[in-house]
Amino acid sequence: MLNPFFWIKRASHRRWFYLLILVVVALALGVGLPHTSSAFDLCGLLDGDAGIEIIQLITISDQQEVELGKCLNQQEVAQGLEIYSGRKITEYVQDIGKRLIPYSDRPNFPYTFQVVRNNDINAFALVGGFVYVHTGLLKGVENEAELAAVIAHEIAHITSKHSIEKLRQIIKDKNLEVNSEVEYGTIINLLEDIAFSLPRGRQQEYEADRKGLEMLHGAGYAPSGMTGFLEKLTKGNTPAMLRTHPEPAKRLDTLNEIINKKGWDPNDGDGLDSDAYKQRIQSLAIE
Numbered sequence: 092m093l094n095p096f097f098w099i100k101r102a103s104h105r106r107w108f109y110l111l112i113l114v115v116v117a118l119a120l121g122v123g124l125p126h127t128s129s130a131f132d133l134c135g136l137l138d139g140d141a142g143i144e145i146i147q148l149i150t151i152s153d154q155q156e157v158e159l160g161k162c163l164n165q166q167e168v169a170q171g172l173e174i175y176s177g178r179k180i181t182e183y184v185q186d187i188g189k190r191l192i193p194y195s196d197r198p199n200f201p202y203t204f205q206v207v208r209n210n211d212i213n214a215f216a217l218v219g220g221f222v223y224v225h226t227g228l229l230k231g232v233e234n235e236a237e238l239a240a241v242i243a244h245e246i247a248h249i250t251s252k253h254s255i256e257k258l259r260q261i262i263k264d265k266n267l268e269v270n271s272e273v274e275y276g277t278i279i280n281l282l283e284d285i286a287f288s289l290p291r292g293r294q295q296e297y298e299a300d301r302k303g304l305e306m307l308h309g310a311g312y313a314p315s316g317m318t319g320f321l322e323k324l325t326k327g328n329t330p331a332m333l334r335t336h337p338e339p340a341k342r343l344d345t346l347n348e349i350i351n352k353k354g355w356d357p358n359d360g361d362g363l364d365s366d367a368y369k370q371r372i373q374s375l376a377i378e
């Protein structure tokens with residue numbers, strides 16, 4: 092009964108509002124809810140009115156996107172995504188993220204950078220500014236410039252709203268009408284598939300590379316951080332990353348073309364000191 096459904100039709104807006112009032116009153120009176128609400132359901136409830144517009148993906152607001160991201164993050168953690176709690180390393184990743192953000196095309200959006208305890212060389216982004224870096228990636232890159240390049244690429248997926256774009260496409264492919272009813276859970280699960288299972292669109296990858304490279308260069312990192320990491324992907328020993336990031340060789344060529352065209356020196360910039368980097372992540376070695 093309380094599983095939140097969202098309708099596009101504004102006529103339903105009021106019905107949802109009354110349901111929300113009912114729940115708030117029930118909670119205030121200490122009355123038990125008829126069905127147990129999981130954290131997942133509560134995410135929907137907390138969204139309230141915003142949920143109605145979530146399905147109107149064309150007009151999704153930044154705030155709604157952040158709410159979706161928070162719910163998805165909550166769901167992933169509940170399902171076993173292990174957030175690494177070491178302060179030094181987490182702050183290091185956050186600092187790199189903060190250095191890149193001003194050079195993105197959504198500099199005022201709220202981002203959350205987290206480290207995931209997982210030995211696969213991987214990183215990913217969810218809607219709403221959530222960026223995740225695996226401990227395996229931290230150990231697998233050569234230097235800070237490579238790490239910054241991967242983070243920049245993931246930020247670019249968020250700034251370009253790639254997940255939302257894909258969500259719109261999937262909903263369209265399912266032939267859902269504008270006035271069809273879509274469970275909030277369906278949206279969250281689709282976003283989960285988009286993040287973890289479905290390969291990104293080719294154009295989305297090239298766009299994230301291009302914007303990521305610009306961010307990297309703007310923040311003063313050496314552009315070779317990005318090409319160096321792509322070279323690793325071409326060697327094929329990063330299956331987790333390749334699952335969602337196909338065609339590394341072609342992407343590498345395209346990046347080199349951009350660097351040439353811009354007249355940038357690939358090795359001009361910060362982050363190439365491999366020894367300094369190993370020092371920064373030393374605390375991971377004793378994990």
Ligand SMILES: [Zn+2]
Binds near residue numbers: 296299336
């Ligand atoms: Zn990507």
